[in-house]
Amino acid sequence: MNTKEIQNVPHVVVIGAGFGGLRAARFLRGAPVRVTLVDRNNYHLFQPLLYQVATAGLSPNDIAYPVRAIFRRQRNFDFHLGEVTRIDPDRRIVETSTGPLDYDYLVLAPGGETNYFGNESIAEHATGLKEIGDAIHTRNRLLRLFELAAQCDDPVERRAMLTFVVVGGGPTGVEMSGSLSELIRLVLQKDFPQHDLTEARVILLEAADRLLPGMPADLAEHTVKVLERRHVEVQLNTTVSDYDGRTVRLKTGETIPARTLIWAAGIKAEGILATTGAPTARQGRLVVTPTLQIPDRPEVFVIGDAAYLEDEHGQPLPMVAPVAMQQAETAAKNIQHILAGEPLEPFRYRDPGSLATIGRNQAVAQLGRFKFTGYLAWVVWLVVHLIQLIGFRNRLIVLINWAVDYIFYQRAVRLIVPTSEEKILQREFEVQR
Amino acid sequence: MNTKEIQNVPHVVVIGAGFGGLRAARFLRGAPVRVTLVDRNNYHLFQPLLYQVATAGLSPNDIAYPVRAIFRRQRNFDFHLGEVTRIDPDRRIVETSTGPLDYDYLVLAPGGETNYFGNESIAEHATGLKEIGDAIHTRNRLLRLFELAAQCDDPVERRAMLTFVVVGGGPTGVEMSGSLSELIRLVLQKDFPQHDLTEARVILLEAADRLLPGMPADLAEHTVKVLERRHVEVQLNTTVSDYDGRTVRLKTGETIPARTLIWAAGIKAEGILATTGAPTARQGRLVVTPTLQIPDRPEVFVIGDAAYLEDEHGQPLPMVAPVAMQQAETAAKNIQHILAGEPLEPFRYRDPGSLATIGRNQAVAQLGRFKFTGYLAWVVWLVVHLIQLIGFRNRLIVLINWAVDYIFYQRAVRLIVPTSEEKILQREFEVQR
Numbered sequence: 019m020n021t022k023e024i025q026n027v028p029h030v031v032v033i034g035a036g037f038g039g040l041r042a043a044r045f046l047r048g049a050p051v052r053v054t055l056v057d058r059n060n061y062h063l064f065q066p067l068l069y070q071v072a073t074a075g076l077s078p079n080d081i082a083y084p085v086r087a088i089f090r091r092q093r094n095f096d097f098h099l100g101e102v103t104r105i106d107p108d109r110r111i112v113e114t115s116t117g118p119l120d121y122d123y124l125v126l127a128p129g130g131e132t133n134y135f136g137n138e139s140i141a142e143h144a145t146g147l148k149e150i151g152d153a154i155h156t157r158n159r160l161l162r163l164f165e166l167a168a169q170c171d172d173p174v175e176r177r178a179m180l181t182f183v184v185v186g187g188g189p190t191g192v193e194m195s196g197s198l199s200e201l202i203r204l205v206l207q208k209d210f211p212q213h214d215l216t217e218a219r220v221i222l223l224e225a226a227d228r229l230l231p232g233m234p235a236d237l238a239e240h241t242v243k244v245l246e247r248r249h250v251e252v253q254l255n256t257t258v259s260d261y262d263g264r265t266v267r268l269k270t271g272e273t274i275p276a277r278t279l280i281w282a283a284g285i286k287a288e289g290i291l292a293t294t295g296a297p298t299a300r301q302g303r304l305v306v307t308p309t310l311q312i313p314d315r316p317e318v319f320v321i322g323d324a325a326y327l328e329d330e331h332g333q334p335l336p337m338v339a340p341v342a343m344q345q346a347e348t349a350a351k352n353i354q355h356i357l358a359g360e361p362l363e364p365f366r367y368r369d370p371g372s373l374a375t376i377g378r379n380q381a382v383a384q385l386g387r388f389k390f391t392g393y394l395a396w397v398v399w400l401v402v403h404l405i406q407l408i409g410f411r412n413r414l415i416v417l418i419n420w421a422v423d424y425i426f427y428q429r430a431v432r433l434i435v436p437t438s439e440e441k442i443l444q445r446e447f448e449v450q451r
Numbered sequence: 452m453n454t455k456e457i458q459n460v461p462h463v464v465v466i467g468a469g470f471g472g473l474r475a476a477r478f479l480r481g482a483p484v485r486v487t488l489v490d491r492n493n494y495h496l497f498q499p500l501l502y503q504v505a506t507a508g509l510s511p512n513d514i515a516y517p518v519r520a521i522f523r524r525q526r527n528f529d530f531h532l533g534e535v536t537r538i539d540p541d542r543r544i545v546e547t548s549t550g551p552l553d554y555d556y557l558v559l560a561p562g563g564e565t566n567y568f569g570n571e572s573i574a575e576h577a578t579g580l581k582e583i584g585d586a587i588h589t590r591n592r593l594l595r596l597f598e599l600a601a602q603c604d605d606p607v608e609r610r611a612m613l614t615f616v617v618v619g620g621g622p623t624g625v626e627m628s629g630s631l632s633e634l635i636r637l638v639l640q641k642d643f644p645q646h647d648l649t650e651a652r653v654i655l656l657e658a659a660d661r662l663l664p665g666m667p668a669d670l671a672e673h674t675v676k677v678l679e680r681r682h683v684e685v686q687l688n689t690t691v692s693d694y695d696g697r698t699v700r701l702k703t704g705e706t707i708p709a710r711t712l713i714w715a716a717g718i719k720a721e722g723i724l725a726t727t728g729a730p731t732a733r734q735g736r737l738v739v740t741p742t743l744q745i746p747d748r749p750e751v752f753v754i755g756d757a758a759y760l761e762d763e764h765g766q767p768l769p770m771v772a773p774v775a776m777q778q779a780e781t782a783a784k785n786i787q788h789i790l791a792g793e794p795l796e797p798f799r800y801r802d803p804g805s806l807a808t809i810g811r812n813q814a815v816a817q818l819g820r821f822k823f824t825g826y827l828a829w830v831v832w833l834v835v836h837l838i839q840l841i842g843f844r845n846r847l848i849v850l851i852n853w854a855v856d857y858i859f860y861q862r863a864v865r866l867i868v869p870t871s872e873e874k875i876l877q878r879e880f881e882v883q884r
Binding site for chain 1: 583
């Protein structure tokens with residue numbers, strides 16, 4: 019390969035190929051800068067559908083798209099594959115597992131990671147839902163447990179194998195528990211005709227007194243009703259205190275024997291942000307100015323889950339994709355304003371509303387002043403998610419997978435393809451028997 | 452789950468969910484037996500397209516199909532997920548990692564595994580092409596090496612990163628090297644516009660004096676010409692003696708610095724067959740009678756790669772899918788003949804011909820007395836492989852992926868999704884730098 023030409027324009031490093039980082043790099047397309055996007059993965063992941071990978075409906079590559087393919091036509095763009103290990107704002111250097119990068123401007127968009135609130139036992143034994151690896155691991159685990167349960171003669175152990183606890187009543191927890199219950203009742207029951215899978219339980223635990231905190235209360239109540247009708251046991255005001263891989267311990271002292279705990283209860287900003295030395299707020303987010311800069315570091319912008327900024331009511335902006343995407347636009351514009359010697363723009367969030375699907379024909383939606391539930395909300399959910407996917411092929415294939423699932427009650431991807439974590443689980447069960 | 456009903460019919464255990472095992476279990480659909488299919492994976496893998504997973508054209512689940520989904524409607528069928536650890540023909544027991552199974556009749560169809568001919572260094576450092584894990588590992592490795600090469604300033608190291616050696620001139624080696632060369636020249640070159648990928652080399656090594664041993668010599672010569680036109684360096688009469696992960700050593704003493712060696716040079720029957728204590732022939736295959744039984748074990752049938760049987764010219768039957776599928780039919784019929792007290796049928800192979808694709812618009816085909824090459828052969832190859840896939844969804848999605856690749860020069864699945872092996876490679880490079 020040829021050595022890169024040295025270009026005499028400012029170098030913008032963007033950390034993270036999520037919703038924010040991707041959009042920031044794109045918005046700098048016409049700017050007089052060269053852009054380097056850094057990520058530990060070579061793809062952008064459409065996280066809102068990750069739970070469908072975990073429940074065997076979609077394949078990982080249906081919701082992932084190679085970064086280089088997205089930017090094929092952007093001439094001032096390069097990609098750097100590597101894990102960011104340190105950010106040094108004094109020397110203006112980002113250190114990565116594959117070498118250092120110096121920058122003139124930095125856009126920090128590393129996103130969030132699962133927050134286990136310091137409980138190491140839960141972190142070790144629960145499965146998260148943030149990365150492709152998490153989803154494949156969860157899928158392998160669920161499917162393997164049904165196979166093992168089919169071979170198991172001990173009713174107590176079998177029940178623990180078939181008890182799936184989902185923690186966290188936000189959209190991820192709601193969508194995961196609804197989809198898992200459908201997988202069991204509508205798909206796996208046909209795969210195991212000799213066995214009665216009504217023994218299997220899906221339990222959704224939420225510490226607060228309601229589900230879907232970002233949505234109106236009546237939609238949350240509707241969601242509980244639909245989930246319960248679909249055999250998900252919803253328990254509100256219920257806090258998990260510990261999990262050892264076999265028993266879920268609640269704060270009340272109660273226990274639930276379960277071989278699977280899916281943790282969708284918390285998120286925090288990526289730990290790497292702490293290496294900047296800049297002040298952090300709740301959930302490890304970096305405090306930013308209204309123009310999205312770190313105080314006293316005008317060349318460093320922070321967006322998305324990584325940024326802490328309050329709205330006009332003093333509430334922190336939520337850790338959701340629309341915030342990250344809108345902030346990306348502001349950050350990219352502000353870099354260009356600095357280069358042009360113009361005043362910077364403050365960020366202002368326009369809330370597009372929110373959606374959550376509970377499964378087949380059922381969703382809840384709030385779009386501006388409109389609230390709706392049921393079939394219409396479900397169709398809106400489908401369309402919104404299909405449109406947001408990157409790439410014609412991915413849209414088409416996701417649509418086909420959804421149609422096959424809807425019509426034939428088949429989840430196409432119910433494959434057990436062992437990963438490293440999975441091999442450990444596999445061995446554990448092998449030794450046991 | 453309910454305890455299985457004890458059925459007073461003979462129990463047939465089929466080992467292996469490949470082409471042979473699957474078909475044997477299916478052919479016993481109407482027989483007065485209960486069938487248990489055992490496999491370490493919960494899916495049937497369409498191995499002929501595995502090289503397309505390795506070269507980022509298809510997703511693993513496009514060519515894999517859940518065993519339980521295939522047999523949803525077969526009432527005398529059950530599946531047992533587990534690795535076979537021992538076969539005991541005296542006690543009529545198959546031991547697996549998830550418990551023992553006793554049988555009245557046994558169909559051994561475990562298939563083949565990669566044969567490194569006892570060279571442990573090659574086995575450790577080369578990548579095979581037999582399982583989904585192999586293909587994902589190879590894909591990750593190829594894509595990561597291009598990313599690392601883009602970051603590398605040492606021209607010698609970069610050249611080794613971009614040298615891909617494929618060993619074995621059978622259909623797998625031909626298809627792999629052709630597809631890899633296209634991935635580099637037609638797809639990745641667009642992903643790395645700042646870099647000149649003509650530096651990358653794909654080298655196909657074959658120990659014999661020709662490619663495609665099962666095909667007429669003129670088709671093999673045509674294949675060499677097309678491969679070379681497509682920038683694959685074909686070296687015949689070339690034997691690899693060793694590989695340490697950095698340097699390919701040839702028998703002549705020559706060396707090729709290369710960070711990737713893809714081994715498609717040998718196959719042998721699954722090692723588990725040796726535990727039967729029955730006599731084996733070349734490549735660890737079990738010697739069978741013309742009725743496909745182990746001598747003196749009339750209740751044990753062996754089919755496919757696992758079985759050693761000679762044709763009327765004294766040549767061993769090849770280790771290919773059509774042999775396995777036809778033998779499955781004979782074995783299933785013979786079990787029913789035994790149950791009915793009828794004489795058994797000898798196996799007779801009807802060769803359906805063979806096909807290999809060299810890439811875009813190019814293949815070679817021999818069907819009965821007809822030989823053809825080029826576009827027509829390529830279309831035949833496409834149709835034959837699409838038809839053989841299991842499931843409407845998989846056919847449709849493979850077709851879409853092929854069309855997107857053909858029209859847009861996009862390989863959809865160029866994702867690096869680290870597996871356990873990949874993490875080791877990753878660390879190696881990280882420490883190095």
